[in-house]
Amino acid sequence: MPRRVYLDNNATTPVLPEVLEAMRPYFGERFGNASSIHHHGQDTRAAVERARESVAALLGCRASEIVFTSGGTEADNLAIFGLVREGDHVIASTIEHHAVLNACKHLGKDKDKDEKARCEVTYIPVDGRGLVDPADVKRAIRPNTKLITIMFANNETGVLQPVAEIGKIAAEADIYFHTDAVQAAGKIAIDVNDIGCDLLTISGHKVHGPQGVGALYIRKGTDLEPMLYGGSHERARRAGTENVPGIVGLGKAAEFAMEGFKIGEDTKTATMRDRLERELLEIEATGLNGSDLNQERAPRVPNTTNIYFDGIEGESLVIALDLKGLAVSTGAACSAGAIEPSHVLTAMGLRQDRAKASIRFSLGKQNTAEDVDFALGLIPETVARLRELSPVWARKVVSR
Amino acid sequence: MTDSETIAVAMSGGVDSSAVAAMLCAEGRNVIGLTMQLWNQRRLAGHPGMPESVQGRCCSIDDVYDARRVAETLGIPYYVVNHEERFERDVVRPFVEEYLAGRTPIPCSLCNNHLKFDQLLIVARQIGADHVATGHYAQVAFDEQRHRWLLKRPVDRSKDQTYFLFGLTQEQLSRTLFPLGGMTKPEVRELARRCGLVVADKPDSQEICFVPGGDYKSFLEAYLNEQGSAPTRISGDRISGEMISTKMLAGEMVTTDGKVIGEHAGVHNFTVGQRKGLGVATGSPLYVIQIKNDTKQVVVGKNEELYSRTLHACRVNLIATDEVREPMRVAVKIRHRHEPAPAIIEAAGPDDVLVTFDEPQRAITPGQAAVFYDGDIVVGGGWM
Numbered sequence: 001m002p003r004r005v006y007l008d009n010n011a012t013t014p015v016l017p018e019v020l021e022a023m024r025p026y027f028g029e030r031f032g033n034a035s036s037i038h039h040h041g042q043d044t045r046a047a048v049e050r051a052r053e054s055v056a057a058l059l060g061c062r063a064s065e066i067v068f069t070s071g072g073t074e075a076d077n078l079a080i081f082g083l084v085r086e087g088d089h090v091i092a093s094t095i096e097h098h099a100v101l102n103a104c105k106h107l108g109k110d111k112d113k114d115e116k117a118r119c120e121v122t123y124i125p126v127d128g129r130g131l132v133d134p135a136d137v138k139r140a141i142r143p144n145t146k147l148i149t150i151m152f153a154n155n156e157t158g159v160l161q162p163v164a165e166i167g168k169i170a171a172e173a174d175i176y177f178h179t180d181a182v183q184a185a186g187k188i189a190i191d192v193n194d195i196g197c198d199l200l201t202i203s204g205h206k207v208h209g210p211q212g213v214g215a216l217y218i219r220k221g222t223d224l225e226p227m228l229y230g231g232s233h234e235r236a237r238r239a240g241t242e243n244v245p246g247i248v249g250l251g252k253a254a255e256f257a258m259e260g261f262k263i264g265e266d267t268k269t270a271t272m273r274d275r276l277e278r279e280l281l282e283i284e285a286t287g288l289n290g291s292d293l294n295q296e297r298a299p300r301v302p303n304t305t306n307i308y309f310d311g312i313e314g315e316s317l318v319i320a321l322d323l324k325g326l327a328v329s330t331g332a333a334c335s336a337g338a339i340e341p342s343h344v345l346t347a348m349g350l351r352q353d354r355a356k357a358s359i360r361f362s363l364g365k366q367n368t369a370e371d372v373d374f375a376l377g378l379i380p381e382t383v384a385r386l387r388e389l390s391p392v393w394a395r396k397v398v399s400r
Numbered sequence: 401m402t403d404s405e406t407i408a409v410a411m412s413g414g415v416d417s418s419a420v421a422a423m424l425c426a427e428g429r430n431v432i433g434l435t436m437q438l439w440n441q442r443r444l445a446g447h448p449g450m451p452e453s454v455q456g457r458c459c460s461i462d463d464v465y466d467a468r469r470v471a472e473t474l475g476i477p478y479y480v481v482n483h484e485e486r487f488e489r490d491v492v493r494p495f496v497e498e499y500l501a502g503r504t505p506i507p508c509s510l511c512n513n514h515l516k517f518d519q520l521l522i523v524a525r526q527i528g529a530d531h532v533a534t535g536h537y538a539q540v541a542f543d544e545q546r547h548r549w550l551l552k553r554p555v556d557r558s559k560d561q562t563y564f565l566f567g568l569t570q571e572q573l574s575r576t577l578f579p580l581g582g583m584t585k586p587e588v589r590e591l592a593r594r595c596g597l598v599v600a601d602k603p604d605s606q607e608i609c610f611v612p613g614g615d616y617k618s619f620l621e622a623y624l625n626e627q628g629s630a631p632t633r634i635s636g637d638r639i640s641g642e643m644i645s646t647k648m649l650a651g652e653m654v655t656t657d658g659k660v661i662g663e664h665a666g667v668h669n670f671t672v673g674q675r676k677g678l679g680v681a682t683g684s685p686l687y688v689i690q691i692k693n694d695t696k697q698v699v700v701g702k703n704e705e706l707y708s709r710t711l712h713a714c715r716v717n718l719i720a721t722d723e724v725r726e727p728m729r730v731a732v733k734i735r736h737r738h739e740p741a742p743a744i745i746e747a748a749g750p751d752d753v754l755v756t757f758d759e760p761q762r763a764i765t766p767g768q769a770a771v772f773y774d775g776d777i778v779v780g781g782g783w784m
Contacts, residue, residue: 319527
């Protein structure tokens, strides 16, 4: 078995051993339905509520303001469809995750070809660094604007959006503000009151918890319609028997995320990311996505870097590296599994070929300096081989 | 090639390419499975005349799923690579343009030349595989005497796909494997069954992969409709702004002696040799003899008038020889289901060849290929 190094932690993270241990009893002997009144139910109810407190602590909110969902996508959808009604206006950005983007697209769809669209959505563009300008958000506000949904950290570039400023603008205009913090949680400290958001999404598997669980922070007093109808679970905001092992796992992962900040794990991650980035940028004809022409960089989460390698297809580089044991990613996979150019990078103004030549590297708690060495040992030679066999690169070399 | 070399198998999700992957694995080769995503089957769904949903076709999610399952069964690495842009530029657009110009195109040859043995081979080499194996029924071998790579007809003549492969260069052939060349289709299915592949009994694909149900007319309408409403991203397109409606392809139906006998709804509805659906009634059966691109006239006449002894092949690719120095005796195939007919080929220009048949041939169709055979060996071929 060849060595395998995983640098795609923005896609998903490995479950921490301690998280797995915490979950294990809830797949077995502690099986109760958290809504049952007997001992078994009380046992799992207690576990769910402890997890809720841990998640609330991570976000700086009250436990009663946390609703567990099946993941980030459901939480985003609950925030959007739970609030927005016919005739409302919504403000989003062009670089949102598809969970937000496609939900907004659906809102904006004609109900019927003869009728006007249900809702109008304004998509705020980003600059070359991948940043939304809060002034643009402010200008986009209309009398019927119901919701602003702008992500906290972008999944592809790691760029942090000015959410606190947007939160202020939303509060002044008395508009609901939702932020998808799936890629920020566990990487930087989050406080919903500092951001001033009414709704915030996190996902279990991006913070070394399990897949299939997420949470939506809903500020007290926010009038949200549920999407799923059934029992009165989650204070009647999300029907369905709780995914107890998943919720317990998310709670434990939230505790470890908090612990990480205390012991300076984020700084350690940033050091590794910076070294990886610095050395990769020494390769000819490369560049960082998330910095502008003056090399000014946008603020980012500590674990992500997105780099273009001119003259290559990112798809081929990902495959070539995977075959050598290194997992990284490019763009977004379509349903068939083929890669499409990233909407985030093209929104930042990257040319199609450069967007397709871009690779995302994202580190996690499990990564070590040796992992970075491994990556740095493989990438330059692999990029060189790809370029050698690329007709595009050959033309470029000849023309120089 | 050494046994330790890595081979990329172009996997479509069908039984043939799946069997290839299984065979190479059984031989102990280092195999990587690759599927090309070429066309988004949902793209034209919902356009007038197109089905709302498409299932079980090339590039459909079902086929990728099948290919992935086979790769899992065999325990080989497997990836989907996106070549939609190139496919549209090099295969779909020329296909549409040929019909608009009154010719009858063969997209499979273009796909082989520009995608399977070009783009896919590049990706394969980039990821460390120096050879690509496909499920085509054909044979490739190096000939020491001629010092050239030869393309030969397969053992299973009923499955012969060499007609679509005449455009391969020496470089491409040197990096290509056709492991099914020595097998019959029933043997391939049997092998797939023995290997426990889920696709062993999957029906063969018959039609053009991106044209649902084989209805190319609806496809043309839908594609042009889409292009008209949404300007394409592809640069250097030859479909000009005004050419966005098939209505502009309508014209007169004339006889070979120039008499106008009716009108037709568009040259794209016709192919040389066609008898049905001409929309004119006369005493004797009429056939399409010629389609005139400039005047949009469709010339009809008697069956006898379809026969011709000569044809001009352009953009010729030669495989078994580097040039046609003197007239050469070969057998020439002018459509996929045509028995190669004895003929003499001679050079008629730098990339052109004049073909003179011993006996006149029926329905020599512009847009199709003329492929030259010397016994089992593909000498080369060109476009009519």
